[in-house]
Amino acid sequence: MAEILVLVGHVAGQVRKPSLELLTLARGLGTPVAVCAGADPGVEALETLGRYGARRIHLVETEELEEYPVGWVQILADMAAETAPEAILLESTPEGKEIAARLAVRLGSGVLTDAVDVRQGPSGPVVTQWAFAAGFTVTSRVTRGVPVIAVKPNAVAPSPAPVEPSISRGGLALDEASLRTRVASRAVRQSTGRPQLTEAEVVVSGGRGLGGAEHFGLVERLADALGGAVGASRAAVDAGWYPHAYQVGQTGVTVSPQLYLAIGISGAIQHRAGMQTSKTIVAVNRDPEAPIFELADHGVVGDLFAVVPQLLDEIARRRD
Amino acid sequence: MKIVVCVKHVPDMASEPGFTTDHRVDRAGVQGRLSELDEHAVEQALRVVDAAPDTHLTYLTVGPAAAAEALRRALAMGGNAAVHVSDDAIAGSDAPATALVLAAALRRLEPDLVLCAMASTDGGTSLVPAMLAEHLALPQLTFAAELTVEPAATTVRVRRDGSQATEHLESPLPAVVSVTDRTGEARYPSFKGIMAAKKKPLETWSLADLEVPAEQVGAAAARTVVDGITARPARTAGTALPDEGEGGLRLADFLSGQKFI
Numbered sequence: 379m380a381e382i383l384v385l386v387g388h389v390a391g392q393v394r395k396p397s398l399e400l401l402t403l404a405r406g407l408g409t410p411v412a413v414c415a416g417a418d419p420g421v422e423a424l425e426t427l428g429r430y431g432a433r434r435i436h437l438v439e440t441e442e443l444e445e446y447p448v449g450w451v452q453i454l455a456d457m458a459a460e461t462a463p464e465a466i467l468l469e470s471t472p473e474g475k476e477i478a479a480r481l482a483v484r485l486g487s488g489v490l491t492d493a494v495d496v497r498q499g500p501s502g503p504v505v506t507q508w509a510f511a512a513g514f515t516v517t518s519r520v521t522r523g524v525p526v527i528a529v530k531p532n533a534v535a536p537s538p539a540p541v542e543p544s545i546s547r548g549g550l551a552l553d554e555a556s557l558r559t560r561v562a563s564r565a566v567r568q569s570t571g572r573p574q575l576t577e578a579e580v581v582v583s584g585g586r587g588l589g590g591a592e593h594f595g596l597v598e599r600l601a602d603a604l605g606g607a608v609g610a611s612r613a614a615v616d617a618g619w620y621p622h623a624y625q626v627g628q629t630g631v632t633v634s635p636q637l638y639l640a641i642g643i644s645g646a647i648q649h650r651a652g653m654q655t656s657k658t659i660v661a662v663n664r665d666p667e668a669p670i671f672e673l674a675d676h677g678v679v680g681d682l683f684a685v686v687p688q689l690l691d692e693i694a695r696r697r698d
Numbered sequence: 699m700k701i702v703v704c705v706k707h708v709p710d711m712a713s714e715p716g717f718t719t720d721h722r723v724d725r726a727g728v729q730g731r732l733s734e735l736d737e738h739a740v741e742q743a744l745r746v747v748d749a750a751p752d753t754h755l756t757y758l759t760v761g762p763a764a765a766a767e768a769l770r771r772a773l774a775m776g777g778n779a780a781v782h783v784s785d786d787a788i789a790g791s792d793a794p795a796t797a798l799v800l801a802a803a804l805r806r807l808e809p810d811l812v813l814c815a816m817a818s819t820d821g822g823t824s825l826v827p828a829m830l831a832e833h834l835a836l837p838q839l840t841f842a843a844e845l846t847v848e849p850a851a852t853t854v855r856v857r858r859d860g861s862q863a864t865e866h867l868e869s870p871l872p873a874v875v876s877v878t879d880r881t882g883e884a885r886y887p888s889f890k891g892i893m894a895a896k897k898k899p900l901e902t903w904s905l906a907d908l909e910v911p912a913e914q915v916g917a918a919a920a921r922t923v924v925d926g927i928t929a930r931p932a933r934t935a936g937t938a939l940p941d942e943g944e945g946g947l948r949l950a951d952f953l954s955g956q957k958f959i
Contacts, residue, residue, distance in 0.1 A: 394862075448837075448838070451832075469861070471860065471861035472824075472840060472841035472858060472860050472861065473860050473861060474861075475823075475824045475825065475828070475840070476824075476827075476828040476838060476840045476841075477828075478825065478828075479793075479824075479825040479826070479827070479828035479829045479832070480828050480829070480831065480832040480838070482794060482825070482829070482921075483794060483797065483829050483832040483833060484832060486921075487921065488792070488794070488920075488921025488922040489793070489794070489823075489825060489921070489922070490922055491823045491824065491825060492822070492823070504925070508930070509717075509822075509927070510711070510714075510715060510716075510820075511711070512930060513714075513929065513930055514716075514717065514927055514928065514929055514930060515927070515928050515930055516924060516926070516927050517924070517925045517926045517927075518922050518923060518924045518925060519922065519923055519925060520921060520922050521920070521921060521922060521923050522921035523921060531861075554835075555832075555835055555837075558836070558837035558869050558870060558873075559837040559838055559839065559867060559869050560867065560868055560869065561865050561866070561867050562855070562866045562867065562868050563865070563866045564863045564864070564865045564866075565863055565864045565865075566862060566863040567862060567863055567864065576861070580958065604953075604958060604959075622843070622859055622880060623859050623864075628819075629735070629816070629878060629879045629880075636958075637953075637956070637958050647711065647712075654933065658956055658958075659933070660949065660952070660953070661938070662945075662949070666938065666940070671935060671938040672933070672935050673933045673935065674935060674936060674938060675935075675936035675952075676936050676937060676938075676949065676952040677935070677936065677937065677938030677939065678938070678939060678940075678941050678945040678946075678948070678949055679938055679939065679940045679941060680940060680941025680945045681941065684941065684945070684946070685941055685945040685946045685949065686946065687946070688944075688945070688946025688947060689946035689947075689949050689950055689953075690946075691946070692946055692947050692950040693950060693953075693959055696950065696954065696959055697959075
C-alpha cells in the first residue's frame with residue numbers, strides 16, 4: 379500500500395491530539411508515515427505515534443523549523459518526490475493551511491482544506507467539507523498530483539492501532555524561500571487545564587448577555603463542571619471580556635463538539651458558522667426571539683444568572 | 699512604496715447563496731459585494747498610505763465583469779488605481795489557477811507589499827496568499843492579527859494568533875501578507891471618496907496580456923473535482939421553554955438524558 383504522509387510537526391515530549399486524528403484517518407487510506415521534527419522528540423512521543431498506526435516515523439533532527447516554518451514545505455516536497463505517496467495530510471489551521479498552499483503549488487498538486495472526513499474511494503481519497511456556514515456538505519477529490527489535504531481538528535476520534543514503526547532520520551538545509559519568513563518570537567498559550575477549544579467534546583461559550591468580563595467565571599465554572607472548553611462570541615471578544623483565541627465563529631475557531639452550550643449568545647450568522655455542526659446545542663438567553671433558539675435542541679428563555687447557577691448546583695447535587 | 703491589495707467580489711452571505719447543478723456557486727439573483735474580510739486588507743493598506751502619503755496603492759481582482767464593483771468599492775475607500783483580470787477562460791478556476799493568474803498580474807505590478815484577506819467569504823480556503831508567495835518566491839506572513847509596516851521600512855512584522863501559540867513573524871520586503879478581521883475596523887467610503895473613485899484608473903487585462911496560457915486555468919485545468927453537494931438538513935429547533943424558576947433543573951434533566959452529566 380502506498381504511503382500517506384502525515385505532518386505531525388515539531389515534537390518535544392508528547393504528540394498533540396490532532397496528529398493522532400490525522401494518523402487515524404491516514405490508516406484508512408494507506409500506510410501512515412509520521413513526519414516530525416525536533417532535536418529531542420522523546421521516546422514516549424515516538425511510542426505514541428506507533429500506537430496510533432505510524433508504520434514509519436520520519437524525524438528531521440532540527441529545531442530550525444520552529445523559527446522557519448516554511449521549511450516544512452521543503453521537507454514534504456522532498457519526501458513526495460522520493461516516495462510518491464498516495465496523499466499528504468496536515469491540519470487545517472493557519473499554520474497548516476499556509477504549508478498546504480505552498481506545497482500544492484510546488485508539487486503541481488490539487489489541495490483541499492477544511493476536510494471534516496477523508497475516506498478511500500475508487501479513485502483516491504474522497505474528502506468531505508462543509509460550505510457556506512456549514513449549510514452544505516460537499517464531497518471532492520484531488521485529480522492532479524499528490525493530493526494535499528488539510529483536515530479540521532476533531533474530524534475523527536483518534537483510535538489506537540499499534541504497530542512497530544521504523545524510524546528514518548533526515549536533515550534539512552533551509553533554502554532561501556524558507557529563510558525569509560522568520561518567527562521572531564512565540565508565546566505558547568498558557569494551559570488553562572481545560573481541553574483545547576477545537577478538540578473538546580463539550581464547549582461552553584459566553585456572549586454579550588454576560589454583561590462583563592467579571593461574569594465569564596460563571597461560564598468557566600460550567601465548562602469545568604462538564605469537563606469542557608470555554609468559548610466566546612465575537613461580541614464578548616470585541617468588548618475585551620475574553621481573549622480572541624477563544625472566539626467561536628467564522629473568523630475565529632470553528633467547533634463541532636458533542637455538546638455546545640451558548641450562554642447569553644444571540645446567535646449572529648457569523649457565530650452560527652462556527653458552531654452549528656455541533657451534535658447537541660443548548661442555549662440560555664433572555665430574548666425569546668434570539669436566532670440561537672432556531673438551532674437549539676434545548677433552550678431556556680430566561681436570566682442566565684439564575685439558570686446557570688441553578689444548573690451548577692444541580693450538577694453538583696446529582697454527582698454527590 | 700507600492701502596495702497591491704488582492705480583493706474578491708463574492709456573493710453576499712446575507713442572500714444565502716447556493717450551488718448550481720454543475721457544482722459552482724450560484725450567482726444568479728444573488729447580490730455581489732467586496733468580500734467583507736477584504737475590507738480589512740484595504741484598511742491596513744490605507745493606514746500605510748495615511749502614514750506615508752507617497753505610497754502607491756493598487757487593487758487587483760480576477761473575475762467576471764461584475765467583479766469590477768469590488769474594485770470601485772475599494773477605490774472609494776482610498777487608493778490610486780485598480781486592475782481587473784477578466785477572461786472567459788478563467789471561469790471555474792480553482793485556488794491554484796486563481797493564484798497563477800494573480801501572480802502573473804503581480805509580476806507586472808511589482809509591488810513591495812501584497813496584502814490579502816485571511817480568506818474569501820465564499821470559497822474560504824485561505825490558500826491564495828501563500829500560493830502567491832510560492833509563485834513569486836516571496837516570504838509569506840499569513841493570518842496576521844496585527845500588521846506593522848514602518849514608513850520606508852524594509853521589513854514587515856505581524857502578530858499571528860495561531861492554533862497553539864501567539865507568534866510574532868517578520869520578513870523582508872517584498873512580501874505577501876494576509877490579515878484577519880482583528881487588524882481593525884475598516885473605514886466607510888465617504889461621498890467624496892465614492893465620487894473620486896469613478897475617476898481613478900481601472901484597467902482590464904486579459905490572459906493574453908499576462909501571457910498565461912488559457913489551458914492552465916478554468917474548470918478544465920482544475921486540480922480538484924466536486925463529486926457531490928447536498929444541502930444539510932436545517933436543524934430542527936427543539937424546545938425553548940421560559941424559565942419559571944426551574945430552568946436550570948430542566949436543563950440538568952436534559953443533559954442527564956443525553957448522558958452529559
